[in-house]
Amino acid sequence: MFAARKLVLAHFWVAFVAFGAAILLGEWQMLVRSPMVGWVSNPEHYYRSVTFHGVVMAYVLPTLVAMAFGYAVCELALKRPLVGLKWAWIGFWLVIAGVVLAAIPMATGYASVLYTFYPPMIAHATFYIGVVLVVVGSWVWVGLMHVNLRAWQRENPGAAIPLAMFGTLAGAYLWAWTSLGAAIEVLVLILPVALGLKGTIDAGLARVFFSWTLHAIVYFWLMPAYIAFYTIVPRAIGGRLYSDTMGRVAFVLFLVFSMPIGIHHLFGDPQVGAGFKFVHAAMTALVSVPTLLTVFTITASVEIAARLRGGQGLFAWVKALPWKEPAMLAVAFSFVMLGFGGAGGIINMSYQMNETIHNTQWVTGHFHLIFAGAIVIMYFVIAYDLWPQLVRGVSLPAKLVRTQLWLWFVGMMVLTMPWHLVGLLGMPRRMAYFDYSNPALQSQAWTVTASTIGGLMLVVSAVLFIYILATARRNVAEPAPYSFARSLHPDDPVPAGLNGFALWIGMMVALTVVNYGFPIAQLASVKESSVPAIHMGRP
Amino acid sequence: MGRGVFWSIVTLAALTLVTVAIGFLWLPSAHADFTAKGVWDMICRAAGVPEKWGDGAAAKPAARSTQVVLDASMARAGPADAGGRGASLALAQCTMCHGPQGMTQSNAPNLAGQYSDVIVKQLLDYKQGDRASSIMQSLAAALAERDVTDIAAYYASLPKPRNTPVQDMDKVPALVKTGDPIRNIAPCAACHGGIERKLGTPWLEGMPREYLAQQLGAFASGERRNDSHKQMRNVARGMTPAEISEVSDFYARQAHE
Numbered sequence: 072m073f074a075a076r077k078l079v080l081a082h083f084w085v086a087f088v089a090f091g092a093a094i095l096l097g098e099w100q101m102l103v104r105s106p107m108v109g110w111v112s113n114p115e116h117y118y119r120s121v122t123f124h125g126v127v128m129a130y131v132l133p134t135l136v137a138m139a140f141g142y143a144v145c146e147l148a149l150k151r152p153l154v155g156l157k158w159a160w161i162g163f164w165l166v167i168a169g170v171v172l173a174a175i176p177m178a179t180g181y182a183s184v185l186y187t188f189y190p191p192m193i194a195h196a197t198f199y200i201g202v203v204l205v206v207v208g209s210w211v212w213v214g215l216m217h218v219n220l221r222a223w224q225r226e227n228p229g230a231a232i233p234l235a236m237f238g239t240l241a242g243a244y245l246w247a248w249t250s251l252g253a254a255i256e257v258l259v260l261i262l263p264v265a266l267g268l269k270g271t272i273d274a275g276l277a278r279v280f281f282s283w284t285l286h287a288i289v290y291f292w293l294m295p296a297y298i299a300f301y302t303i304v305p306r307a308i309g310g311r312l313y314s315d316t317m318g319r320v321a322f323v324l325f326l327v328f329s330m331p332i333g334i335h336h337l338f339g340d341p342q343v344g345a346g347f348k349f350v351h352a353a354m355t356a357l358v359s360v361p362t363l364l365t366v367f368t369i370t371a372s373v374e375i376a377a378r379l380r381g382g383q384g385l386f387a388w389v390k391a392l393p394w395k396e397p398a399m400l401a402v403a404f405s406f407v408m409l410g411f412g413g414a415g416g417i418i419n420m421s422y423q424m425n426e427t428i429h430n431t432q433w434v435t436g437h438f439h440l441i442f443a444g445a446i447v448i449m450y451f452v453i454a455y456d457l458w459p460q461l462v463r464g465v466s467l468p469a470k471l472v473r474t475q476l477w478l479w480f481v482g483m484m485v486l487t488m489p490w491h492l493v494g495l496l497g498m499p500r501r502m503a504y505f506d507y508s509n510p511a512l513q514s515q516a517w518t519v520t521a522s523t524i525g526g527l528m529l530v531v532s533a534v535l536f537i538y539i540l541a542t543a544r545r546n547v548a549e550p551a552p553y554s555f556a557r558s559l560h561p562d563d564p565v566p567a568g569l570n571g572f573a574l575w576i577g578m579m580v581a582l583t584v585v586n587y588g589f590p591i592a593q594l595a596s597v598k599e600s601s602v603p604a605i606h607m608g609r610p
Numbered sequence: 611m612g613r614g615v616f617w618s619i620v621t622l623a624a625l626t627l628v629t630v631a632i633g634f635l636w637l638p639s640a641h642a643d644f645t646a647k648g649v650w651d652m653i654c655r656a657a658g659v660p661e662k663w664g665d666g667a668a669a670k671p672a673a674r675s676t677q678v679v680l681d682a683s684m685a686r687a688g689p690a691d692a693g694g695r696g697a698s699l700a701l702a703q704c705t706m707c708h709g710p711q712g713m714t715q716s717n718a719p720n721l722a723g724q725y726s727d728v729i730v731k732q733l734l735d736y737k738q739g740d741r742a743s744s745i746m747q748s749l750a751a752a753l754a755e756r757d758v759t760d761i762a763a764y765y766a767s768l769p770k771p772r773n774t775p776v777q778d779m780d781k782v783p784a785l786v787k788t789g790d791p792i793r794n795i796a797p798c799a800a801c802h803g804g805i806e807r808k809l810g811t812p813w814l815e816g817m818p819r820e821y822l823a824q825q826l827g828a829f830a831s832g833e834r835r836n837d838s839h840k841q842m843r844n845v846a847r848g849m850t851p852a853e854i855s856e857v858s859d860f861y862a863r864q865a866h867e
Contacts, residue, residue: 191706267715270714270715270716270717271715271716327622342658342660343658344655344656344657344658344659345633345637345638345644345655345656345658346630346633346634346637346638346653346656346657346658347633347656347657347658348633349629349632349633349637350626350629350630350633353629353632353633354629357625566614567612567614568612568614568615568618574615574618574619578618578619578622582622582626585626585630589657590657590658593657593658593659597660602706602707602716603706603707603709603714603715603716603718604715604716605705605709605710606715609713
């Protein structure tokens, strides 16, 4: 790596230290909700903790990891120093300033709005200003990704954009467009109320704007993991990427379809029409296509590695895989969690089936399994894979790394499967305590204990992860040169449409206008829809 | 334009049209709620266009004055568990407008510390249709007699918002401290506290300014008429808009607890 080494390290460390703190809060939440201890004496403390856990895990961790990975990919894939290093540091400090600013009202109980920004709950203005700074910092990253690609293209006219960089750009453009919804919500609707200029807020419109961001943000979190699937895993296990084109197709499909589907989070909201709910549900179904393409392509790539190592037979090749390689273990765990989580997701997005699990513990189980499971385990792989470049030539303790990944996988399954089960039985999410002495609930008590044990395994895994990274010392003069996975047919030409973004960004914007234009215009024009704001931390 | 680009766009457009047709024509056509008023209305409903509601019919001024007879028992604290039961009811039905603990940034009245006899009287008036409000009438209609006293006990138990004490009596509006006998306007403080507090009259300190001004206007015009023996109508009718504004400002001054 060239110029961005310290920059990438700084992003990673802030992300992982915050992650370490937030996971402790998550486990505390499980513990106080379980039948093992008495009820939390002040439920507000519980929601304060949920807010902190959610803000760190959903905004701080993935944003910083995506930024760090993007900067690293920029240098490693384009093979040139990062353009605009100074700007990148400004972006980083904006994110840090935002996090600190938002943390103050969160810690003092003036921002216990959870991490979903759903009015009429209103936090202290500094919370929103902090979040806006984080987003602006990430926009600097978006701009830099774009500028670096252009600079490289000027030097290499007509050349195929490396797949890792192509995916990074898809993620950056997706984030730029999707963060706009929450930005409008915060700047136009929430901040005037938080600053005391207005006493009422259009909660229905705000929720629609938030849904604009809320679902596609998941694909922004997911992009680094998918880039790792395509460009790190095949190389790490000694195989070849089965199809470079398939990777590009998956990335552009995410760009087009992840954005205009957020209303599937609002199936229970009366202010949105049933027609739009159906259209969003149908298009949510389409976003499973790039994931299915990816699972197929990566499984094929893995099979190539197995056959290169002498694997035989229809399925017996699985035994020939390098199971001691952390990337191999992680991708297998990731796919298992993606499988369960994806199947659950299809239930969430179905307009009718959603009724059974809407706002239950099932939903919490779903997004922990997909994001904290399938995606975050790939963040670990990314960190482990880049660490020798970042701290210069180090080999990580492989056994400890495997233990960490095993603990994360088993812990996540033990945490989330009971949540899915009780969600089906109707346990609501976001509850500070349950009365287990009630005969109707008593039979569900064990599931909360089980999840607490799963959470404890995740805490141990997180501690191991940070320990492994922190104790890595420089022990070789120079790291081995970094490379991304080679595809099976590296000389195949890349289709012109898949070597640029204009068409796909055009489709993304057009679909957004079709799917969001009318609901937003209609809600904005209804005058009677504002409700009194409820300020957190005030009487 | 390349063939790939062309077909990508055609496919996406076709896909969008098909899902829109299913969502706005086919699925709603299967339900009587959607098809009741023709195809265009059905599409509008699927798009989420709201029906007109609150067209004024529900907010028609009540024809008669109040039926509630004020009784000293309304002001007494109920059994010990009344406040707790009232808190549960309030949490489910009142907090949205009146704030999580009876204090709100909106222009709905603050209820924290309000006298129980006031809340009982107003809820009964809403319930019997003698005070107009499409929201409050429908909420109050569902309340049993005990619910009403429980909610009142809960709000009465919360701390009252208090204005900054006035050091200089000259700054208190004349209508508040002395009224205007020649116009038959009694001093506000004679019933609402300060000089004396009468059964059924609300605590006003810290109330939203808009709410106070609006209610005085409604008393003056006769739109609101649930005051026993026209007590407030007679007072408000004599007040000028400037005086209404002045006393509203006075009672709505920044509240201190």
